[in-house]
Amino acid sequence: MPRILAQDITKQFRSVVALDHVSMEFEHGKLTVLVGPSGCGKTTLLRTVAGLEDPTSGDIYIGERRVNDVPPWHRNTAMVFQNYALYPHMSVFDNMAYPLKARGTPRKEIRERVEGTARSLGIAELLRRKPRELSGGQMQRVAVGRAIVRKPDVFLMDEPLSNLDAKLRVEMRAELKRLQKNLGVTTIYVTHDQAEAMTMADKLIVMRNGHILQAGTPEELYLRPNSVFVAGFIGSPSMNFSGCRYDPDRGLLVAPAFSYRIPEQLKAVASHSAGAPLVLGVRPEDVGVSTEPQPDAIGATVYMSEPLGRENLLTLEIGDSTFKVLAPPEILVTLDQRVWLTLNERRVHLFDDATEKSLTNTNGLP
């Protein structure tokens, strides 16, 4: 199974630049997830690999072969679409057999492979049905079946789960990941759902406005986001941010509503930007909550408390800004109660407000 290489890809639709000099290697046998808000170019990148869009400039390689001039019907890729794109006039069997027929596979082999694939996906009893007689989950499986039946070099999945209901989506997530691991086919998976992206990815790529912002394992992106956008996009509930400035004389990060004693390991990077606008970021689970005043703690008021069972999601007000905090359920609070927050020093992020780039992500965090 070959790797895929996108080299300096630019794609322009009239005046809109969908991809802006994007380079990325999709590793052999790995599941790479492209994630980002709608319009970020993730689907365009996927379609460029499939050959459904021609890049305005740049090269696409599948394995060692440059495929820019290879039409989609000669690239051995398989794609799963958001709306499944099953052929409505064909039975499930014919849908799954279609890519094999198109390649001139002998009839007997088609029958064997379609039936085998259908069995492995648990849709063997549906082979004679038409797509309109199937439920969403069943259509999904048929679409996946059509993709895997011919042993492609590459799987391309364009939001394959977003038309399913929440429960089914979580089930299929695990199933798809397992399937990909079993088949070992290089896979590019597009989603706008960061939770789906985190759980499925071997490698996660966050895109925005036609650029790749950061690529790495889900853990790397979660723990060491390189920009305000990645930090805010990955993780739910998302990271808390507060604008601030570094005051080197007092060793404090000064935000409009609070001051925070800067951890030792951040002093070096912060002093480079002394006086400049910075953004302090901290994830909801990295904030400690106390109902008693603590030294150097940040005072806040409880706006809302939502019990999630394993923990409580607190929405707190610090001056004009709100903070989301995940607190252990033992901490009982009432609305408008005063609480004190301590930040996990090793998990505090600092960003440059102008460039939105992280100042801390190379900073020896776990």
Add this chain to the structure above:
Amino acid sequence: MTRRQRDLWHKILSVLVTILLAAFGLFPLYWILLTSFKTPGTEFRPPVTYWPVVFSLEAYKTILGPDFQVQRAILNSLIVSSCTTVGTLCLASLAAYTIARLKFRYKWSSLLFIQIASMLPPIIVIAPTFLIIRWMGLLGKLPGLIIPNIVYNIPMSTWLVASYFAGLPFELEDAAKVDGSPPLKIFWQIMLPLTAPGLFSAGVIAFLGSWGEFMLAFTITMGLPQVQTVPVAILSYSVAFMQQWTWISAGIVLSLIPVIALVVIFQKWVVRGLTLGSAKY
């Protein structure tokens, strides 16, 4: 009046109106059928009766006989209409696909341009058509009828089929491309079957249009009985023998049979395609 009563009245009224409209449309047909079974000369005899009094197949025997051979005209019409339908659908579906699905500049204006051609009244184009067909050496020949009929039918058919193509999701084509089919194969295997209802409508319009077409047929066939189509042949009964209504009626009845049969057969086939084919996307 209660709600139930109102609903009942509503029903009765709509049924009545339907019956009235149907009677208005079907009565002439019934009258033709009745007349076709009368003997020549009896069709005007008073009193007027609305049910068969005499039942004779004489008119049918005459027009099927060696002097008239209406079956030849029906066969000519079948050839002309079938070829017109097939030709129209081939060209119109390709044009419609191009306009509805491929990316090029001025695509919708090109559709409009095709439509403008169809807005000219037939009487205006008949003379140039005649000259062109003469130049092609096809006067008095069936292809001389088929080609202009195809041309007449293309605008409407293209429009109809294009609207069907435009309604199909682009992902279907993308999926088929990735699955390994080049565009022409996609057109045949995926897109065309999914536009079956549109093709059927366009086909019926083309078939019926060319079946009943008179002016062109009258001009191009040049009075040659061996190439006459049904409308022209029927007219010839009235010119030669001073409106023999029983013969004309019998000719009309016979010429209706293949049309009705075709519509019934194909409708069944298409309704099946409709219900099986068009899944919700």
